[in-house]
Amino acid sequence: MTDRVADFHVDFTRFLAPDGTAVAPLPGFFDDPTLRRLYGHMVLARAFDTKAIALQRTGRLGTYAPSLGQEAVAVAVGAAMVDTDVLVPSFREHGAQLVRGVTLQELFLFWAGDERGNDFAGPRQDFPVCIPVGSHAPHAAGVALAFKLRREARAAVCVFGDGATSKGDVYEAMNLAGAWTLPLVFVVANNQWAISVRRAHQTAARTLAQKAVAAGFAGEQVDGNDVVALCHALRQALDRARAGGGPHLIEALTYRLGDHTTADDASRYRDDEEVGRHWKEDPIARLRAHLTARGAWTRDDEEALLTDCAARVEAAARDAQALAPEPAAALFDHLYATLPPALAGQRAALVQAEADHA
């Protein structure tokens, strides 16, 4: 005889339809000022994106990973967290960093290869951008473990993409988080493409959210272009985590409207028709339509916001470029509290070499 010993389900949540209409009553805290603030953050994140690409194309930034189309995910992460939480981002979350207090100038510095861009004055305990896919998930588990050992009511948020869910680091982090009931919220920004590998080729699993089930905690899908649904799900998960309820996974269904990075040409592996379809789900247009329908947003508001964002981004880009380059020895200065002897020797040699070539 056979008994069913495990069963699971995955929920999908959305409040705003692609055309901006509310498909369910919005949770109480989403008043007009809150929605306008979220909208402003998303527009600023996109303005940064546009400028960063232009700077890369003119040789003034290194490779850059745009977040076009995914602004809702990052902004919701930043908005749902409280100051004492810790963000462990991948490389498409500058929207979250901006909301949490990292400055535009610091972000430009980071993408120009300047370590001072990671040494942000803002949320000092937030982690820097992590480029190697998925490798930051175990770090996030470590952060959450520290909170638990110290009995602090704090939570960590680890963001990565659909591609990272195929990596061992992510499985290990999720397993630890489940086994030790860590205050850790995993956010999968499922933008449907791991560089040129489409989601359907990434895994046979029907959802990425269900990967949490194997690690012993719940996962859910949320409309990743609906900033309201994202904020709502994140707040619930973070409240639960801080109260000792353990980890959670949110699969945000979104779409990467731009290239993987400035070194990529997405038109080589996906067609315009597909991209065009997803533009209709643009998170920024969606919230603007909703705000306008509520009577909370006017054409003047829009113009003022765009002008303000462009001016802030321009000023930050100018300030970042005006900064004198840091010495090469800065390479060594941010990883260790005390430099190991071997690296101290290398650092001294570099300082000497730099002096010799000055």
Place this chain on the structure above:
Amino acid sequence: MMDDRDDAVFRLPDLGEGLQEAEIVGWHVSAGEHVVTDQPLVSVETDKAVVEVPSPHSGRIKRLCAEAGAVIPVGAPLVEFETAPAADTGTVVGEVAAAPARVRAAPAVRKLAADLGVDLAAVTATGPGGTVTGDDVRAVAATGENGGGDGDDEPLRGPRRAMAANMAAADAVRASVTDRADVESWYALDSGGQDVTERLIRAVARACAAAPALNAWYEAGRGARRLHATVDLGLAVNTDEGLFVPVLRDVANRAADDLRAGLDALKRDVRARTIPPAEMRGATITLSNFGPLGGRHAVMVIPRPQVAIVGAGRAGREPVADSAGGIAVHWLLPLSVTFDHRAVTGAEAAAFLMALKDDLERNA
């Protein structure tokens, strides 16, 4: 963050990760146009992507430095902006760049090549997009001149290394025409024969006058050719250490003894390895008189950015039909002209060859 912004000239940045060059797909602006910061200037295609390059700042465009279809290296001028109101409005004629090293290889492959003493420029690339792979390097290392024998691999150095790099840089679409010049009269005049090289030099100069298209430079990157008023002849000189190609300047307008003196001096300098590098640059056409070493006709490598190379083979006595319908035995000098068919038509090459042959056959 660096700000090495030169407002006058905007150079092609590295648009990917360690890319070497990009192809101009199309311009979105034109000379004389005023552009603003971040306005798209040009679409370029790199190994990785087609991308739009925006303007780094606002200003009026003085000149677009590359045409659509051109492949330009990272760091090459892309756009020149107006700087002062009294800017030069004359036609700007670009310099033809020296042949760049165009080898593409990953850092690990470069290290492997260095470890194995393999010159990357001499490796046949089989990787994607013409990149040299580790296997390519190992293949060269394994089949070195003494590979499989009892000696060790010998890394190319000095002139041989330079030859390998220059030959690998040659990118002409080659075609050849050949004929033989009846030089019987040379031997009829005096039994010792003339200085063949000197005679060939003068014939090349006259052939250049008849077909100027062969005395030219062509740069595929810009799709531009430049015809030269003077004939600066590159002369292939063989030495035990490798091939040298010193340049004899303005060979069309030099007196015979002046030319002979120059020729002797060059050969002496080359063999003594005292020739200044400047004297090996700037040839407009090249002559290889390989006949004394052997061989009759040859398809030769055209040094970049020249468009033609002339070869003279070993003269021999052969039967020819004389004007009376009989058979005579004459000295015949085999001639080969290899030309770059991107810049030279077959008719131009044929006209050159005929002029060359006529001049050599003339009893002067």
